Amino acid sequence: MEMTKKELPVKVIQYGEGNFLRAFVDWMIDILNEKGDFNGSVAVVQPLENGLINLLNEQNCDYHHVRQGLENGEKVDDIRKITCISKAINPFTDTQSYFDLATEPEAELVFSNTTEAGIAFDENDKPAAGQLAVTYPGKLTQLLKARFDHFHGDHDKGLAIIPCELIEQNGTKLKECVSQYVSTWGLGADFQNWVDHACSFANTLVDRIVPGYPKDEIDSLLARIGEPDKLVVKSETFHLFVIEAEDKVKELFPADKLGLNVKFVKDITPYRTQKVRILNGAHTSMVPIGLLYGLETVSETIEDQETGKLIHELIYDEIVPTIQIPNEDPKEFADAVIARFQNPFIRHELISISLNSIAKFKVRVLPTFKDYIAAKGELPKRITFSLACLLKLYTSGEFNLKDDQSNLDFFESIKVLNSKDLVFKALSNTDFWGEDLTAIAGLTDQVIDHFDSISSSAMKEVIYNI
Incomplete structure (x- = not known):
């Protein structure tokens, strides 16, 4: 019997609910659930105070992806309902639910797209206990520390972190920021060792044109969709996801095995x-x-x-x-x-x-x-x-x-x-x-x-x- 998305375990924690991730990573996860044996859902975290989390929750975290372009010289114009997101959290208004993600037993992957300026260390970012960090790397460090504590440093509970921000060596730079927070906040050598050896940080290259919400053609698209949707997202057909990561990441995210243009490489x-x-x-x-x-x-x-x-x-x-x-x-x-x-x-x-x-x-x-x-x-x-x-x-x-x-x-x-x-x-x-x-x-x-x-x-x- 097929499980509903509410029954699927959270395997992906995603920082960012914007157009790109919804037309790229979530689209891939949805296909992995349908055609592969991924059998996991996505918990989306809003990285900025103002975002789309409320809209997502109003729509049961579902939305439609419109894929348009040319493939093998033929026009492609198809619509897919994306149903892989099970939770949408605004950590600014519901901090506890955010930290609770650290306890998800089957969580394995972290994706992010927090803009090119999102991967940055701020020496003045020093949250009090229970308070949310300002930067994305700070928030990620908090989540990792909560996970480390909850599972008592179990190395099997580390996360594979795959940033999609458009900067060179994005994973390397994100890990550097996390390590700076570990040091600045005095989180200890044992936790740093867990970050270094239980977690992995991939460097990536992403490529897909995502114009976003198709306002100029939304009426005709909604007629095709047959239900209200304020989060329709449009993209081209082409996609490329190049991931420079440890071998285990390929097993955790086997998108390359389903014909998706995902490449796991030694050098990006x-x-x-x-x-x-x-x-x-x-x-x-x-x-x-x-x-x-x-x-x-x-x-x-x-x-x-x-x-x-x-x-x-x-x-x-x-x-x-x-x-x-x-x-x-x-x-x-x-x-x-x-x-x-x-x-x-x-x-x-x-x-x-x-x-x-x-x-x-x-x-x-x-x-x-x-x-x-x-x-x-x-x-x-x-x-x-x-x-x-x-x-x-x-x-x-x-x-x-x-x-x-x-x-x-x-x-x-x-x-x-x-x-x-x-x-x-x-x-x-x-x-x-x-x-x-x-x-x-x-x-x-x-x-x-x-x-x-x-x-x-x-x-x-x-x-x-x-």
Whole structure:
């Protein structure tokens, strides 16, 4: 006989009730319950004073997930009722219920998404007995200490902690914060030893576009759902969860065995490089090209005959060759990225992606540019063209760009110069790139040529001749 979620033991403690975790981790847990033998429920903890816990409880902790996008060239538009959450706790108003989670005998996993600023240590965070800590790492330390005490230091009752915050080495940094609290609060060597050896902290990379509550189409979606739901959450079809963790975590969270795109790896670094270079790098590279061409969205840019061909070549011929992942082909990730760019259900505005494009180019594109030169002994012509378009974009005065004011002021000051001097001053600005790009053989002349072509010819003709 199938158990109801109230009868399922709490196996997951989750900090965060926002759109991302509900469209990512909870969606996976729901599938694990249906198709696997996970047989566990999720207890959700609201990490901030204001949140959605009341709404969750009003709906018996159920909600619907809308998954839309392209898979194998076919449109996907499906709705799943997520029923794996059994408890939703606001620790600010019900502190005791929060601490009671420490006594859940079958709890094994902790997931979190408390924003990039959530994983931080605050030396002034010193709660009195029974009082709630301010930071997420502080609250987690309190929960772990309560669990340690309740189970008398039993190493079989440790937790596998899997943060989803978008910072590098998120698990390592979270553990450092917990250890700082253990020391600051004087919780003892025995407890620190339990944290070190009974618990584990994974480093992760998460990837899924989650627009959130689909207010523009909610009426039609609710008609399909057939019941009220104030917590409908929409996401793309693509998902990637890369977890660098101890082997036991793979057993506790066997999502990879059910066809979900979850990878347990020894080193997360090449996967992060792949995402930053292919997905984020292609976004950053296409923005100035698409905007100067007169396009508005990512999908328009990838579908256009000229710009689409250029972006395809930039990705497959210039970015992909710079990435090496053992036993994997980055072209497969690139194929998925193209499908995501083509997603007809998401309108991704180029102008919104253009935010802070100078800093993004330095982090997302420049390493690829330099690795390509090192490997091929020549400039990547499409990335070079994108760089020229970036300079043209910032000096055209035709777009409402958002960037650091000093960057905008710099371009305002040089846009009156002739193209040769303008390009030289921009490429030699070490504050932008961390180095003088005019030192790269042939780059300045090529960028000047492209810059002049963009100024004097139609973009379609310029791109055709790249």
